[in-house]
Amino acid sequence: EPEVTQTPSHQVTQMGQEVILRCVPISNHLYFYWYRQILGQKVEFLVSFYNNEISEKSEIFDDQFSVERPDGSNFTLKIRSTKLEDSAMYFCASRTGALTDTQYFGPGTRLTVL
Amino acid sequence: GESVGLHLPTLSVQEGDNSIINCAYSNSASDYFIWYKQESGKGPQFIIDIRSNMDKRQGQRVTVLLNKTVKHLSLQIAATQPGDSAVYFCAERRSSASKIIFGSGTRLSIRP
Numbered sequence: 001e002p003e004v005t006q007t008p009s010h011q012v013t014q015m016g017q018e019v020i021l022r023c024v025p026i027s028n029h030l031y032f033y034w035y036r037q038i039l040g041q042k043v044e045f046l047v048s049f050y051n052n053e054i055s056e057k058s059e060i061f062d063d064q065f066s067v068e069r070p071d072g073s074n075f076t077l078k079i080r081s082t083k084l085e086d087s088a089m090y091f092c093a094s095r096t097g098a099l100t101d102t103q104y105f106g107p108g109t110r111l112t113v114l
Numbered sequence: 115g116e117s118v119g120l121h122l123p124t125l126s127v128q129e130g131d132n133s134i135i136n137c138a139y140s141n142s143a144s145d146y147f148i149w150y151k152q153e154s155g156k157g158p159q160f161i162i163d164i165r166s167n168m169d170k171r172q173g174q175r176v177t178v179l180l181n182k183t184v185k186h187l188s189l190q191i192a193a194t195q196p197g198d199s200a201v202y203f204c205a206e207r208r209s210s211a212s213k214i215i216f217g218s219g220t221r222l223s224i225r226p
Contacts, residue, residue, distance in 0.1 A: 045213040056213055091157045105157035
């Protein structure tokens with residue numbers, strides 16, 4: 001069964017450093033998402049991406065964040081200058097083009113900012 | 115504002131019994147609801163969904179009930195097994211939007 005994959009599973013970085021989190025969505029999916037989950041809290045929407053552009057973003061997704069689909073398979077989230085409060089699990093999700101379709105989530109990348 | 119919330123943060127159930135996890139939502143514009151299961155260290159896993167034009171939907175061992183009058187959603191798990199131990203999130207989406215809004219989660223633990 002196809003699934004969303006994410007790398008790395010755990011990323012440790014120093015405050016102020018740039019990080020890139022990578023995702024490979026399910027191959028026939030057209031909509032891509034990033035969510036984050038701070039330890040012990042609920043999952044929060046960050047950004048949605050369709051047709052090579054951001055379709056929606058939350059207030060969390062400020063100028064320090066960017067997303068890119070550099071090729072036909074990868075979808076990345078970049079944080080330019082990490083802060084301590086960026087420490088969280090970051091989940092990638094994807095779905096087909098049908099509005100009725102469910103989003104399928106990857107296993108997540110745990111980001112630890114020191 | 116919009117919010118999706120859960121009545122109970124933890125639920126302990128005897129193995130073999132049925133589990134019922136409840137959720138309240140406040141956005142009457144929501145027309146699509148989903149239940150996700152999250153095991154420790156993993157991403158949310160889709161369990162079942164329901165559209166606002168339905169009040170009940172059944173899957174394998176799971177049933178979702180939707181009461182739009184009181185903006186209430188529930189997940190019923192039949193014959194709860196140890197593998198059902200996880201945090202369960204209800205979530206909502208409006209058909210005009212793409213993002214999913216998650217509730218705060220209920221931890222389900224199973225007693226042997």
